[in-house]
Structures are given as C-alpha cells and as structure tokens.
Amino acid sequence: MIPATVKLNSKSVFLSQPYQPALADTDELVGRLDESRDVLAAWVAQPRFPRLCPLLVGDAGVGKNRLVYELARYTDKELYILQGHEDVTAEDLTCAVRFSDDAERKMDYVLSPLATAMLRGGICFIDEIGKLRPRALAPLASVLDERRYLDSVLLGERIHAHRGFAFIAATNGSDLVGGTLPEFIGSRLRPVIEVGYPSRAEIDEIVRRRFPRLERPAPASDRLISRFWQLWRDERGDQPPSPRDTLYLFGLMLNLVDAEGAPPGEVLLEAPAAPAPPDMRHLEAAFRRLFGRKE
Ligand SMILES: Nc1ncnc2c1ncn2[C@@H]1O[C@H](COP(=O)(O)OP(=O)(O)OP(=O)(O)O)[C@@H](O)[C@H]1O
Ligand SMILES: [Mg+2]
Structure with missing residues (x-):
C-alpha cells in the first residue's frame, strides 16, 4: 500500500x-x-x-x-x-x-x-x-x-x-x-x-494480441491484414506504420462493424457480446477515415 x-x-x-x-x-x-x-x-x-x-x-x-x-x-x-x-x-x-x-x-x-x-x-x-x-x-x-x-x-x-x-x-x-x-x-x-518501427510480422502480432476477435476464422483476418498493408503502401509508400496507427485502424474497423449492427435507434457504447465479423468494406472505410487524403 x-x-x-x-x-x-x-x-x-x-x-x-x-x-x-x-x-x-x-x-x-x-x-x-x-x-x-x-x-x-x-x-x-x-x-x-x-x-x-x-x-x-x-x-x-x-x-x-x-x-x-x-x-x-x-x-x-x-x-x-x-x-x-x-x-x-x-x-x-x-x-x-x-x-x-x-x-x-x-x-x-x-x-x-x-x-x-x-x-x-x-x-x-x-x-x-x-x-x-x-x-x-x-x-x-x-x-x-x-x-x-x-x-x-x-x-x-x-x-x-x-x-x-x-x-x-x-x-x-x-x-x-x-x-x-x-x-x-x-x-x-x-x-x-x-526505438524504431516494428517489423511487419511484429505489427501483425500486435494487432492480433490486442484484438483476439480477429483470430477467428484466421484466413479472413489474414486477408484483412494483408489488405491493410496494401492500402498502406499505396497511400504512404515506404514509410512504415506505427503500432498506434495500426491499432487505431483495426479498432475503428471493429467499431464500424458494431455500429452498423446496432439495433435502429440504439446508442451502442460497448462492443456487443456476439459481434458480427468485419469484412473488407469496414477495413477500407476505416482506412479512408484515418489515413485517406483529404479531397
Ligand atoms: N511492442 C509492442 N507490443 C504490443 N503493443 C505495442 C507495442 N508497441 C506499441 N504497442 C502499442 O501501441 C500503442 C502506441 O504505443 P505507445 O503509446 O507506447 O507509443 P509512444 O512511442 O509512447 O508514442 P508517443 O511518442 O506518441 O508518446 C499502445 O497501445 C501500445 O500498447
Ligand atoms: Mg509516449
């Protein structure tokens, strides 16, 4: 004490x-x-x-x-x-x-x-x-x-x-x-x-440990993660993402899934007990919001 x-x-x-x-x-x-x-x-x-x-x-x-x-x-x-x-x-x-x-x-x-x-x-x-x-x-x-x-x-x-x-x-x-x-x-x-930027394999591991929800089923989360790297390269070239950038992206992606699945008229402040799985649309929307160029 x-x-x-x-x-x-x-x-x-x-x-x-x-x-x-x-x-x-x-x-x-x-x-x-x-x-x-x-x-x-x-x-x-x-x-x-x-x-x-x-x-x-x-x-x-x-x-x-x-x-x-x-x-x-x-x-x-x-x-x-x-x-x-x-x-x-x-x-x-x-x-x-x-x-x-x-x-x-x-x-x-x-x-x-x-x-x-x-x-x-x-x-x-x-x-x-x-x-x-x-x-x-x-x-x-x-x-x-x-x-x-x-x-x-x-x-x-x-x-x-x-x-x-x-x-x-x-x-x-x-x-x-x-x-x-x-x-x-x-x-x-x-x-x-x-303290430099973690490698790609380390970044992937950081994301999976923070969001165990991405594990299941694994092939689907693998596809989301590789799409993230592709979008990042197109947008930022050789500049690596930080763990924070990546965690924000996957966190927002899951939020978009949950917000979309909320019953009409209900304000959702906690993730639901049985959430829906994310798909590419959610990942791409989260990416645009966080890292897309301003038009
Ligand atoms: N090696 C790692 N393993 C697991 N999680 C990590 C690792 N590195 C960073 N993170 C996570 O990434 C996020 C950002 O990290 P952190 O806040 O420590 O960065 P920072 O270098 O202190 O940033 P700033 O310069 O803005 O203060 C945190 O959520 C942290 O837990
Ligand atoms: Mg700090």
Whole structure:
C-alpha cells in the first residue's frame, strides 16, 4: 500500500501516485528484446556507481511508453510518470503547493513523480523530456549524476534517492532536431536507445494480441491484414506504420462493424457480446477515415 503522505523536515507532504498499466494477460509486449536488454543493463547498479539513466528516442506511436510499462512490470517497481510540456516548471519537477481541502491547513505540499520515485525506490519516467525548458530541467542535473539528490526550495529539504531508484526518459526524435535538450541534461541521459518501427510480422502480432476477435476464422483476418498493408503502401509508400496507427485502424474497423449492427435507434457504447465479423468494406472505410487524403 502506498501512503498518501510522508513526513519530511517535520512537514506532512503528499506523494504522487504511481501508474499501474491495465494490460491484459493476452496483450503481451511483442518484440523489443534488444531495447529491453539495453535498458535493464543500464539499470544495473555497481558499487559506488549509480544506475545509468537511458533516453528512449523514437517517432510517435512506436511504443516507447509501452516499453517502459513492461520494464516496470519485469522489475516489479512502482512507476511514476511525469508528462513533459512547455509549461512544466522546476517546482513541478520537485515539489509544488496547492490549496488544501483540509480546513485546518491552507496549503498542501505535493511531491513530484520524480521526488516520489526517489523516496520510494521506484522508476521515474519523464515522457517527452525534449519539451521541457532548460530552466525546468535544472533540478535534474544532481539527480542524474552520482549525487543522486534533489533540492526542494519550497520544502527547504534535500531528497536523497533510495537505492532502488531508477530513471528513464523518452522523446520524439523530431524534438531533438532543434537541439532542445541542453547539453547538461543530454550528456547525463545515457545510453540513448533508438526505438524504431516494428517489423511487419511484429505489427501483425500486435494487432492480433490486442484484438483476439480477429483470430477467428484466421484466413479472413489474414486477408484483412494483408489488405491493410496494401492500402498502406499505396497511400504512404515506404514509410512504415506505427503500432498506434495500426491499432487505431483495426479498432475503428471493429467499431464500424458494431455500429452498423446496432439495433435502429440504439446508442451502442460497448462492443456487443456476439459481434458480427468485419469484412473488407469496414477495413477500407476505416482506412479512408484515418489515413485517406483529404479531397
Ligand atoms: N511492442 C509492442 N507490443 C504490443 N503493443 C505495442 C507495442 N508497441 C506499441 N504497442 C502499442 O501501441 C500503442 C502506441 O504505443 P505507445 O503509446 O507506447 O507509443 P509512444 O512511442 O509512447 O508514442 P508517443 O511518442 O506518441 O508518446 C499502445 O497501445 C501500445 O500498447
Ligand atoms: Mg509516449
């Protein structure tokens, strides 16, 4: 059980809450063995040499978050996520204050996902780190090198990382092109691990695991999947689809089947217990809606 608050420097401080991905047993991670090994190797703690802090770099929807969720599962650690954007401040990275719901107090201190992971020995994942401004990133410098502490001006406290603490960040390749990650952070985020596009066989497997409904009967789903690849090639040429693109396409295709089969006048918000099978029409309509050129 994760406590809601802890005492720091005689102040009662709220903790961030970890993220627990709701992954079905059938929906296993496909591939990514090399990337997983690279991260786990970076996270081996040597005596007097702390874990390295890897940076995942890859295009939108290729599976960076998914890889981190899986690593949290393998290592059985709590996962604390901080979503990067332009308005994140240095306080958001350490400790913030908010108006309290408690009539006895005016303000509550709230520890960031980073500070909470450091105290609890969990994983801190900063997503889209390339979007943070250099000023906001400043407190990270002492966390990522061997000092492993975080200073909070608000609390007047130095938070030292628990031995179990591990760090990882992710960014879209295009956010790095403009050189948005300052050198003092970039040089501490090592190794850089490229997360590329899965192969066609892996993409097919991702779709089948997410939508077990496509399995039966197999020849029909094989035909739908190969038609998808044909449409994709015609529309996008050599640019590969991401797992997200493909999951959205097959998800929308199934939605179109279910919406079509709904009794007249009924609003359908959940898939029916005995759904109809999809056919090419549904696949092509979903493809046009998601990826077709605007006329
Ligand atoms: N190897 C994989 N096995 C199974 N599912 C995957 C895999 N890779 C990605 N997915 C699924 O594809 C979708 C998109 O992945 P994810 O959100 O992790 O991408 P991302 O790289 O973090 O994207 P963004 O840059 O937009 O944040 C998710 O539903 C994820 O579960
Ligand atoms: Mg992501």
